[in-house]
Amino acid sequence: MSEQAAFALRRHNPDVLTCIANLSNDEVFTPPEFANEMLDTLERAWAESNDGASIWADPDVTFLDPFTKSGVFLREITRRLTIGLESQISGLEERVDHILTKQVFGIGITRLTALLARRSVYCSKDATGEHSIASGFDRDWGNIWFERTEHTWAGRRKVRRAHPLTGDEQVIEQDGTGRCVFCGASEAEYGRDSDLESHAYALIHTHDIKARIAELFGAEMQFDVIIGNPPYQLSDGGFGTSAAPIYQLFVEKALELDPRYGVFVTPSRWFAGGKGLDAYRERMLGDHRMHDIVDYPKLYEAFPGVKIRGGISYFLWDRDYDGPCTVQTMWDGQPVGEPVARYLDAFDVLVRWNAAVPILEKVRAKGEPTLDAQVSSGKPFGLRTFVHGSATVEGLKDPVKLFGSRKISWIERERIEANSAWIDQWKVLMTAVQGTSAAVETKFLSRPIVAGPGTACTETYIVAGRFDTVDDANRMAQFLRTRFVRFLVSLRKSTQHATRDVYAFVPAVPLDREWTDESLYVRYGLTDQEIAFIESQVASHDVVNVEEDALAEDDAGA
Template sequence: MSKDVFTIRGRNPDVLTCIANLSNDEVFTPPEFANRMLDEIERAWSESNEGSSIWADPNVTFLDPFTKSGVFLREITARLTLGLASAIPDLTERVDHILSRQVFGIGITQLTSMLARRSLYCSKWANGEHSIAKSLTTEDGNIWFERIEHTWVGRKIERRAHPTENRGITVSLEGTGRCKFCGAGEAEYGRGEELETHAYAFIHTNDIRALIAQLFGAEMHFDVIIGNPPYQLSDGGFGTSAAPIYQLFVEKALALDPRYAVFVTPSRWFAGGKGLDDYRERMLSDHRMRSIVDYPKLYEAFPGVKIRGGISYFLWERDFDGPCTVQTMWDGKPLGEPADRYLDNFDVLVRRNEAVPILEKVRAKKESTLEKRVSSRKPFGLATNFMGNASQTDLRQPVKLFANQRIAWIERGDLPSNASWVDEWKVLMTRVQGTSAAIETKFLSKPIVAGPGTACTETYLVAGHFQSEAEAEAYASYLRTRFVRFLVSLRKPTQDAAKGVYGFVPDLNLDEEWTDEKLYARYALTPAEVAFLESQVAAHPDDSGVTETPGEMLV
């Protein structure tokens, strides 16, 4: 076989750098990025195996359980082809050994499984005449894909009259269920055979080991599991409203007990959020997490793909027990020094190593936090789309309503909850706070000081309610400080600013006006720590006064 067997990989440009993503749900991994993840495995293997190379071992097995372009399997094969040259001198025999015994994949759609086979075998059929794998006897080879269906549960039940008999019957309404494995909605994903179901086999099982044995025809144990799982179940958009599913893939992969696992996922799990709180708690408390490489800057890791909160990859090692090495990347280069730390020192993963000593100083005072003061969603029980009345005319007890980008009115008796807050001074904060910039530096909107006789819809949270205007103004001024916004940023990976993002902010006495300078002195921040804090959070363009304009954002 010619030494040019892998020339497709070396073309300029590499074909796998030119493939457009099919959607934001299933993001293709650029080859350069995949190789950084493989470098991480190479280093860890060498350190744990007396300096030996993982690529020189003919018995190591690899699985990409959610392969799309096949880039991970292709790059693994290329490295093994070089590393095994001494152990298996004949190139044809060596490549065949690697492809038939060492690298395995599970396609996530029919299209991507064919693409992965083309990348790996140089043929969309593993046993085709052009395939570089000579021992594989099936068209799929070691890249499995079959269409499967969701398992719908929880359908709504309706009582109807029997069409021919004088009795009632119970009918299960199609289109109203959800998949018991991934939570997909039947209305969205109950599709005909002409469309992909996106029912991924790897997470649609109660017994992952039995599934793997069924797919590959024997009990399999993989030394390395690597990949880039689907991120979410699309609901027609992209963002926090869509349900994340990448955590389901990671959990199934770790249940296979590999020696090493390395995955690239959105970084939102660092602070939890929709469907991720339990996953975050498990991952932070798992001392087998050996390293995390974080890319917080929008678009940096995957150009053209908007993943709010950035992405990261982590290396999990079965036989490791210790602190995790955390490294931030920015514009392709390490930002600051890597640090070894136990991730469960806080209830969220603090992304920047430089932020940890600042937070430790704040926490050392053991002060109550603003999370206990800030309201939950729908502070007055009114949804974002509640319209209210255009004017207070004809209302007996009119309440001024801060609604979505406008002012409306409502009858006091029509407020579903917390009507007692109407007569107090309130500080309102918009629930969605941030900009569309690639680099976020403000983190909170301008506080709105709302006097007695006011309420709000779900667009806002009541950050605090007070008996006097002076308290409300002092509290609003406190929320505008860079210090507060910095602590918020540590818990706020996306534009969503629920009450939990205030969980690191001390609830201080409002008898005095808190400025950044006073706060830096209170918590004994060093000049270097102040410089880092201020490099992360921009000064407010107007540090005096607050606004009573609904929905005004920091821009």
């Protein structure tokens, strides 16, 4: 065994894969320590299903990372197998060659990452090269494949043009206006020349993934374990930095390969939100083959320096399992409480905190309607964020006070585009976006604004309720300020967005009294331990209702 092989197959300090910078927040390198946590979870699940046997002592188990970047999963699997198979294949070179040629496979997401992964696993970007620790390959890519894949564009905008020679009218498709039929990528963003990466990932750019894998690795190949960290999102061609998640597409394609186990790390946003993730969430919550979920809610904890709002998590899917999923939350490197086995489809979203489940069950047991039924959708008066009126009412025939982004202004009533009947009601306004860049969110909702008759707002706000009297409006504002309400909101709020759906766990209590946390705790029969948990998660709001203060808070949150 060469010095390169010995170096590659033992732990060393520093580990180069802890030092490389991430490609972006969309394509995140997995730290080696985190990859090993996922492999430990796999090891326990395998032993549980195989009478205590070690997965690393089985020379026939096959592994695939179909979205390999640094190669860390394949490298760590190889290291573990090298130790576990020693009693069966005594020669180190023979053992390593068997592992690399028969058990460990990958698909690079770009040409660069494919080369990096080969270097991590084979000690050479060429699997047949002189420095490679594998001796049984006859192809330079070994078992870590990459070839450029192209997007398939459809839905291009059609325009009528006169033929340059005949003058006849013709209909042509306008280049750069389509979307990929597989991943939804914008042609304007990803219709690139061959010298740039297309980001058309091979795994999700096919209608028949089993046939595609057979082309790459042989028709007889069936993977026992599929593991990895897929790309997270692609620009969808929307305004600014608008992007659509794609990690769910990778997970779905990987599971179509029918592995014995699937182990994937993704953003946790799918638990309760995310653009276009409703069908995926419903499928995953209802899949009783979900065996384990390990969740890291705290920003930056799992992937230091990478800002993924809502945190990240990994899960283990077990093809032959049918039962509750064990959920464990991690915070500052330590488990929060004991893991709890529960069915994920008890609610329409995944409640990430085990301690929150019994609280929510007590609230729902009363069978009360929920607040989302009365909260407005976005853009309640039809006015975009950038709409601003005059600084004063001077010169306006029928002025309406407008609550907008960072300031109050005045506009003509006739400019209100929707729900004009609401103008002359008492209203409680809440910012549609609430949160900061802090690693830990503790407020979850802005302070409510009680807006009287003759007022409206831009889409900076949503209308949490409309009332005939100021007393009812003030009672609603007080209710929304409670830790109890904001705790229930937090169970559905995975990002800064505080739209109508985050209020779906909040009961619509009667406004015949002024609600406080103490009276709400009594109403729902919460224990001292449950109260302590709520108050550990949610900070108090100062009891203020000054317009300038609320607008200042909006300015800071933006």
